[in-house]
Amino acid sequence: MPAAEIDWALSVYHPRPADSPWRLDALFSPSLMRHYSLGRWALLEALKIAGVGAGDAVLLPGFICREALFPLDILGARPLFYELGPGLDPRIEPDQLPPAKAVIAVNFFGFPQDLSLFERYCRRHGALLIEDNAHGLFSRDESGRLLGTRAPLGVLSPRKTLPLPDGGALLVNDARLAERSPRALPPAAGRGPSRRSLLRRAAPWLGARAMAYCLGAARSWRAAARERTQPPGSPNPCPELLAPLSMPSPDYEARRRRALYLRCESLIGHWVKPVFPALPASVVPYLFAYRADPEPARRAESLLMSEGLWSLPWPGLPESVSSTAPGHYRNVRGVHFLW
Ligand SMILES: Cc1ncc(COP(=O)(O)O)c(C=O)c1O
Numbered sequence: 001m002p003a004a005e006i007d008w009a010l011s012v013y014h015p016r017p018a019d020s021p022w023r024l025d026a027l028f029s030p031s032l033m034r035h036y037s038l039g040r041w042a043l044l045e046a047l048k049i050a051g052v053g054a055g056d057a058v059l060l061p062g063f064i065c066r067e068a069l070f071p072l073d074i075l076g077a078r079p080l081f082y083e084l085g086p087g088l089d090p091r092i093e094p095d096q097l098p099p100a101k102a103v104i105a106v107n108f109f110g111f112p113q114d115l116s117l118f119e120r121y122c123r124r125h126g127a128l129l130i131e132d133n134a135h136g137l138f139s140r141d142e143s144g145r146l147l148g149t150r151a152p153l154g155v156l157s158p159r160k161t162l163p164l165p166d167g168g169a170l171l172v173n174d175a176r177l178a179e180r181s182p183r184a185l186p187p188a189a190g191r192g193p194s195r196r197s198l199l200r201r202a203a204p205w206l207g208a209r210a211m212a213y214c215l216g217a218a219r220s221w222r223a224a225a226r227e228r229t230q231p232p233g234s235p236n237p238c239p240e241l242l243a244p245l246s247m248p249s250p251d252y253e254a255r256r257r258r259a260l261y262l263r264c265e266s267l268i269g270h271w272v273k274p275v276f277p278a279l280p281a282s283v284v285p286y287l288f289a290y291r292a293d294p295e296p297a298r299r300a301e302s303l304l305m306s307e308g309l310w311s312l313p314w315p316g317l318p319e320s321v322s323s324t325a326p327g328h329y330r331n332v333r334g335v336h337f338l339w
Helices: 039-049 066-075 116-125 175-180 195-206 208-221 223-227 250-268 294-306
Strands: 032-036 057-061 078-082 102-106 128-133 153-156 168-172 287-291 311-313 332-336
Touching: 032 039, 039 066, 039 102, 039 128, 039 153, 039 168, 057 066, 066 078, 102 116, 116 128, 195 208, 208 294, 250 287, 250 294, 287 311, 294 311
Parallel strands: 057 078, 057 102, 102 128, 128 153
Antiparallel strands: 032 168, 153 168, 287 332, 311 332
């Protein structure tokens, strides 16, 4: 279908299924892939492979969501936060950072993080590098490498990109680590269609704007509940993640997300400052991430709503970071490309 005929805003609520089923593990071959219900379970396994135990230090960015700390809490590991600049580039001096068992580099919003400083740190301290690519399924760096495959271990959260009930994945990219990798988990019992999947079917009749207004109202009713951290439940993946996927194909999804990103840029670019100055050709963005002062942010939000789009702040900073976090960790919002 030519790009002009696709209602991209509607695709947020009703993404088009692939013409033929495809497999996620085939896309990431030859890396070994293990499936979970959430990315945080995959991160837990990655830390275990790195040998992280109680009291061990793990380096990770201070600009991070609380959910990413869950595996460290489970293991009793000690988070050491490194700084990021406003462009979300690491401000680390590898020779001056304290030793840690593992270091986590995050491809924020699907944009590739430069791994060279982290690799230098790992060579110096014998730490294992984990590429947290929860946001960047299908995204690549400028040399064409899929994000999540550039370090010995990678973490994915396919549920953030594809309309799945849940889904996380661990990538073991270094064959020498394969023997330490966990056994595959059986799928969780099937749950029947969720309320969200039923609403997705109704989206073509309701249209993107009606969906956005209804969801906005539902979100404010649930605002208090959202503050509570949800317990993560079982690590076993949904059966849909293990079977051939009838979800949007990687090519379609890349086009869809890039088109939405560029649409957001032209719609609200006058009022807001994108976190990243440009959208490289190889990037498949998770969100349109921007910063804005309160008044322009309100203008931007109403422009977005007029098209059936909306943004939310990111991240919910961990308590240990939020009291000392710099301003540029607190003013990021993202326009979502999948509901
Ligand atoms: C950067 C990052 N890493 C890991 C996770 C964990 O992914 P999941 O929510 O699938 O557990 C998230 C989101 O929660 C995240 O934003």
